[in-house]
Amino acid sequence: MDPKSLDFKTSWEYAPAPEGKEHIKINARYEHFIGGEFVAPAKGRYFETINPATEEKLSEVAEGSSEDVDKAVVAARAALDKSWSKLRASERGKYIYRLARMMQERAREFAVIESLDGGKTIRESRDVDVPLAIAHFFYYAGWADKIRYAFPGKTPRPIGVAGQIIPWNFPLLMAAWKIAPALAAGNTVVLKPAETTPLTALKLAELIQAADLPPGVVNIVTGAGATGAALVNHPGLDKIAFTGSTEVGKLIQRAIAGSRKRYTLELGGKAANIIFEDAAIDQAVEGIVNGIFFNQGHVCCAGSRLFVQESVYDTVIRKLKDRLETLIVGDPLDKNTDIGAINSKMQLDKISAYLKIGVAEGAELYQSSCKLPKKGFFCKPTLFLHCSQSQRIVQEEIFGPVLSVQTFRTPEEAISRANNTPYGLSGGVWTDKGSKIFKVSNALRCGVVWANTYNKFDPSAPFGGYKESGMGREGGLHGLQPYIQYN
Ligand code: NAI
Ligand code: MG
Numbered sequence: 001m002d003p004k005s006l007d008f009k010t011s012w013e014y015a016p017a018p019e020g021k022e023h024i025k026i027n028a029r030y031e032h033f034i035g036g037e038f039v040a041p042a043k044g045r046y047f048e049t050i051n052p053a054t055e056e057k058l059s060e061v062a063e064g065s066s067e068d069v070d071k072a073v074v075a076a077r078a079a080l081d082k083s084w085s086k087l088r089a090s091e092r093g094k095y096i097y098r099l100a101r102m103m104q105e106r107a108r109e110f111a112v113i114e115s116l117d118g119g120k121t122i123r124e125s126r127d128v129d130v131p132l133a134i135a136h137f138f139y140y141a142g143w144a145d146k147i148r149y150a151f152p153g154k155t156p157r158p159i160g161v162a163g164q165i166i167p168w169n170f171p172l173l174m175a176a177w178k179i180a181p182a183l184a185a186g187n188t189v190v191l192k193p194a195e196t197t198p199l200t201a202l203k204l205a206e207l208i209q210a211a212d213l214p215p216g217v218v219n220i221v222t223g224a225g226a227t228g229a230a231l232v233n234h235p236g237l238d239k240i241a242f243t244g245s246t247e248v249g250k251l252i253q254r255a256i257a258g259s260r261k262r263y264t265l266e267l268g269g270k271a272a273n274i275i276f277e278d279a280a281i282d283q284a285v286e287g288i289v290n291g292i293f294f295n296q297g298h299v300c301c302a303g304s305r306l307f308v309q310e311s312v313y314d315t316v317i318r319k320l321k322d323r324l325e326t327l328i329v330g331d332p333l334d335k336n337t338d339i340g341a342i343n344s345k346m347q348l349d350k351i352s353a354y355l356k357i358g359v360a361e362g363a364e365l366y367q368s369s370c371k372l373p374k375k376g377f378f379c380k381p382t383l384f385l386h387c388s389q390s391q392r393i394v395q396e397e398i399f400g401p402v403l404s405v406q407t408f409r410t411p412e413e414a415i416s417r418a419n420n421t422p423y424g425l426s427g428g429v430w431t432d433k434g435s436k437i438f439k440v441s442n443a444l445r446c447g448v449v450w451a452n453t454y455n456k457f458d459p460s461a462p463f464g465g466y467k468e469s470g471m472g473r474e475g476g477l478h479g480l481q482p483y484i485q486y487n
Helices: 068-083 090-104 105-116 122-143 171-184 201-209 225-232 246-256 279-292 310-327 344-358 411-418 434-443
Strands: 032-034 038-040 046-052 058-060 155-158 161-165 189-192 218-220 239-244 263-267 271-275 307-308 364-367 384-386 400-406 426-428 448-451 482-486
Touching: 032 068, 032 201, 046 105, 058 122, 058 201, 058 448, 068 161, 068 189, 068 218, 068 400, 090 105, 090 122, 090 171, 090 201, 105 171, 105 201, 105 400, 161 171, 161 225, 171 201, 171 239, 189 225, 189 384, 201 218, 225 239, 225 246, 239 246, 246 263, 271 279, 271 411, 279 310, 279 400, 279 426, 307 310, 307 411, 307 434, 310 364, 310 384, 310 400, 344 364, 400 411, 426 434, 434 448
Parallel strands: 161 189, 161 239, 189 218, 239 263, 271 307, 271 426, 307 400, 384 400, 426 448
Antiparallel strands: 032 038, 032 218, 046 058, 155 482, 364 384
């Protein structure tokens, strides 16, 4: 058959394969989790969390005020002084192992709730988010009784009580990144999930209660930005750990300047994927698609810029366009779906505004011809071709399935343009030549560089940014350091 005659739409049609949700229990209402109990909010206010794929209400969740935050910080301090810091490290480790095992037993439930509440595909939540979250708990459980060997000649102690604020793109995974190292190092925490995706953290709270973790070691207060700000400003905290927008990261730095609070920030990104002419092109194209489209582009380290060496540009773009056409956009719970729902109306509006900006700036817009569901928040996978370095779509984080494409001639040109944004979280290099991988990855000013692959994670590998992408590292031994001080 002449490959040009392939009709991608008909040749890639699949029957629906939705994941069941009958086994999922979502309460009509959720309270804060403070001191080991579910506690009604002091002001009696609740907000809705919806399914962004259908716009239907899933549940209502307590809105945290400064009174609720205070109660949680007091509970975390009491737990630190009375129980958690008195336990042997190996006992702390056992609690974390227990939690990890209980999560494993409930993995399917976590995956479905994550996809319902946040819009990400079941393939991603089932195969990436939930297993990685569990792996984080296992990994840090293992560190609990070995920390003193990891810092020879020093006596590590916990920092104290940590306030932890997380975003909506990896709700359970970010909760794991925050809670697991803090607990392993002997700290207690108050966690605030994002307002559009609170449900898996609250499910985790149910497991924490069932695992008999001493009350107050983990507290979860739900709410939006004001609740987060109340946490940041609470004088009883020793540390703030934040993942989210660079804008809020800067607000947090200002708010805690001059206080005793330590902080780690994991902020935005505008990662560059660089394809050299000697790369395995099909593999590279698949990696680019994985890096920006499979996750709705809702990843701080998403490969949202693409640099292609001029000699292979036409081939790469032709293959990329063909692949775009085969991507299935729609029901996040369908196992065949590649691109699920955009997390919120607000985020979809932001992405749509950038699509207009890109066109106004003179870039060439290319979208797949797929049809979008009538209800819910969805966005077609989009390429911006012939971009130039100064355009906003090249410089600013869009956080959607939108890829801006540029060409280059020499490695030096690719490196200098890849580095030319305010961010520095991650990058990707695609080449057959090992020496080029070393040269380019060393020259990229970012925390993580993947070579001939993309978006791969492991709990033992540190992750974090340069420049406006943040401070500090999470994961690995590096991820314990921000929760430790020395005698
Ligand atoms: P955001 O930074 O406002 O939200 C992240 C978390 O911070 C949420 O839990 C939120 O309730 C909390 N928060 C908001 N304002 C706060 C404040 N003043 N003090 C303390 N906590 C506060 O992010 P948003 O508005 O949801 O998304 C905006 C953009 O941020 C996205 O379009 C994307 O570009 C970027 N973003 C980056 C993420 C990352 O992983 N680096 C994750 C989410 C968003
Ligand atoms: Mg939701």
